[in-house]
Amino acid sequence: MTQPTLPDARGRFGAYGGRFVPETLVPALDELEAAWRAARADPAFEAELRELLVRFAGRETPLGEARRMSAEVGGCRVLLKREDLCHTGAHKVNNTLGQVLLARRMGKTRIIAETGAGQHGVATATAAALFGLPCDVYMGALDVERQALNVFRMELLGARVIPVQAGSRTLKDAMNEALRDWVTNVGHTHYIIGSVAGPHPYPALVRDFQSVIGAEARVQCLEVAGRLPDAVVACVGGGSNAMGLFAGFMGDPAVRLVGVEAAGHGLATGRHGAALARGTPGVLHGSRSYVLQDAHGQITEAHSISAGLDYPGVGPELSYLKDTGRLELLQATDDEALAALQYLATTEGIIPALETAHAVHGARRLARELGPGGLLILNVSGRGDKDVDTVRKALAAGQARPKAKAKARARQAVRRRPRRRAARATRLAGRTS
Amino acid sequence: MTRLEATFARCREARRAALVTYVMGGDPDVKGSARLALACVEGGADLLEIGVPFSDPIADGPTIQLAAGRALRHGTTPRDCLAVVRAVRRRSQVPVALMGYLNPILAADPATFFPEAAEAGVDALIVPDLLPEEAGELTALATRHGLAMVFLLAPTSTPARVAAAAAAATGFVYFVSVTGVTGARATLPTDLGEKVAAVRAQSRVPVVIGFGVSTPAQARALGGLADGVVVGSAIVSRAAAPGPLPRRAAAVRAFVASLAKALRR
Numbered sequence: 001m002t003q004p005t006l007p008d009a010r011g012r013f014g015a016y017g018g019r020f021v022p023e024t025l026v027p028a029l030d031e032l033e034a035a036w037r038a039a040r041a042d043p044a045f046e047a048e049l050r051e052l053l054v055r056f057a058g059r060e061t062p063l064g065e066a067r068r069m070s071a072e073v074g075g076c077r078v079l080l081k082r083e084d085l086c087h088t089g090a091h092k093v094n095n096t097l098g099q100v101l102l103a104r105r106m107g108k109t110r111i112i113a114e115t116g117a118g119q120h121g122v123a124t125a126t127a128a129a130l131f132g133l134p135c136d137v138y139m140g141a142l143d144v145e146r147q148a149l150n151v152f153r154m155e156l157l158g159a160r161v162i163p164v165q166a167g168s169r170t171l172k173d174a175m176n177e178a179l180r181d182w183v184t185n186v187g188h189t190h191y192i193i194g195s196v197a198g199p200h201p202y203p204a205l206v207r208d209f210q211s212v213i214g215a216e217a218r219v220q221c222l223e224v225a226g227r228l229p230d231a232v233v234a235c236v237g238g239g240s241n242a243m244g245l246f247a248g249f250m251g252d253p254a255v256r257l258v259g260v261e262a263a264g265h266g267l268a269t270g271r272h273g274a275a276l277a278r279g280t281p282g283v284l285h286g287s288r289s290y291v292l293q294d295a296h297g298q299i300t301e302a303h304s305i306s307a308g309l310d311y312p313g314v315g316p317e318l319s320y321l322k323d324t325g326r327l328e329l330l331q332a333t334d335d336e337a338l339a340a341l342q343y344l345a346t347t348e349g350i351i352p353a354l355e356t357a358h359a360v361h362g363a364r365r366l367a368r369e370l371g372p373g374g375l376l377i378l379n380v381s382g383r384g385d386k387d388v389d390t391v392r393k394a395l396a397a398g399q400a401r402p403k404a405k406a407k408a409r410a411r412q413a414v415r416r417r418p419r420r421r422a423a424r425a426t427r428l429a430g431r432t433s
Numbered sequence: 434m435t436r437l438e439a440t441f442a443r444c445r446e447a448r449r450a451a452l453v454t455y456v457m458g459g460d461p462d463v464k465g466s467a468r469l470a471l472a473c474v475e476g477g478a479d480l481l482e483i484g485v486p487f488s489d490p491i492a493d494g495p496t497i498q499l500a501a502g503r504a505l506r507h508g509t510t511p512r513d514c515l516a517v518v519r520a521v522r523r524r525s526q527v528p529v530a531l532m533g534y535l536n537p538i539l540a541a542d543p544a545t546f547f548p549e550a551a552e553a554g555v556d557a558l559i560v561p562d563l564l565p566e567e568a569g570e571l572t573a574l575a576t577r578h579g580l581a582m583v584f585l586l587a588p589t590s591t592p593a594r595v596a597a598a599a600a601a602a603t604g605f606v607y608f609v610s611v612t613g614v615t616g617a618r619a620t621l622p623t624d625l626g627e628k629v630a631a632v633r634a635q636s637r638v639p640v641v642i643g644f645g646v647s648t649p650a651q652a653r654a655l656g657g658l659a660d661g662v663v664v665g666s667a668i669v670s671r672a673a674a675p676g677p678l679p680r681r682a683a684a685v686r687a688f689v690a691s692l693a694k695a696l697r698r
Binding site: 018021022025027173176183282283284285286296297298299 | 487488489490491492493494498502505508510511534535536537538539540541561562563564566567584585586587588589590591594598609612613614
């Protein structure tokens, strides 16, 4: 794997990234950057993190074989990077363990975090509990409602969950409030950002801690398939699981990097979370990146059935990769994500998180396009237990097909596949960007 | 001599700190916020800050967040805030600083917005999420149009950063008194005097202190430390109190007068 050359010294990925924060935070960001650089060069730090990832988080995660899905999509081999099997149920713990070690290195005695779906909040609360640090998690009041299970999990882990009533009452507002807390308590508090967003050094630092996903997947893929994949696919909200996977293949130009954004009610409705596909460059939460905004620079509300993708911004490196053409974009609507969740459940026996379900939808389309002989890796970034209630309600409200029908359709699709593949591949070719 | 320089010189001559007051542009509407700004002038404000509302104001506490929310509910834009400044200019030559976050300013297109702002009578820009190291181009553009670019310093700022901000600033430097967001505080840090003195020793331009100042007694205490004292949330909360606008404007005028009196020692 080649070492990443970006960001530059100012934290820029081309025109994106940088630091756009109140002055009060700058010394803390400088301190964090220095601690991170020193830690990366310190074998003792690496060893301790490695030990935690293996013996606490359960790494390495398997690269599974999606046999029935491969058959259903027409023969493209689909490998599943099982981050859902990480302790706490998602990839988020890779980063929180790393950052808690950094916090301890810097002598910080309190942890704060923002969370959308609650996965990052749970992973932060977990890491804080492991090191005996008090932890406050900011969560949009709307997300507190729709992710009640994760709220309770955080509380069981000893964290305090602070509902944020401002704005859209989702992830963006939680991040605002966490930044305000950090500005106020910066002396003794470390802010664990969960995505590859925020001011420098967070986008690079979080990518580094998550790059274990891509590093493992690359080695595993060479082992089981004897070659690199044609494409790697991940959902993109802020982009931490995507950058974690992509990092392993950045130096392999033949490997397509495919991000799947939340199309919510549909891109045309304006009710979506597709910052890369429909946003414009702007400054939000400390860095310059694509962002959903109106003509006057006010941030617009995102929408997604998945709380983790319900965010109007995206990590700056992904913006850079979009502009350079290295990143390909797909989208999945709420309904498509719901269907994809049921699809992976009935086809592979895995209930993915709603965030991940967007990637499942994209991977399924891409696999049909690649056809027999194709090889792709799908990042199963998290498990769906937290979403069961949301899915149950959505299905009851008739937003998607009942499970039995989806199952029947999946079976049918396996039988009918050879006739339909060519037509679908043609349609898909027009859709990928 | 610019309006800013003249104002600070006049205050220095009177051996007192300048009184800097903040109102949110577009709250309750363009005309109303101009009226509230003029109430500050009538009360004795030396320098006005007009807030440009943003959807995600990470450096602001609840009072100014709510004011921004009200201004945005009826679609206040950065250019609407220039209309507030024009309305003030028709009645007063008090210097005016626009204070707002970077994204709406970028969206307004600085290349056209800055000359419009200068023409409207704006003297300075305060952008709380723009650091000196990221501000090179915008500062050059602002300077070209006669607008001062004000940078913020904080209790956490290192000596190197104090030097950099003092070197980059034009107009004045804004020292944030507390580690935290805007909003009233019962008490202010005890080591403020030393910190402000260190900044003033480095700065060629005047240094004002803001964040957390909400009473005449606090203003008086800080007035002895700096070239100016900023009061924001305490004015905004009076401007947003229930009741008809004339009564609120009168309350703002009376409160600002009490601050001005405290600074006259």
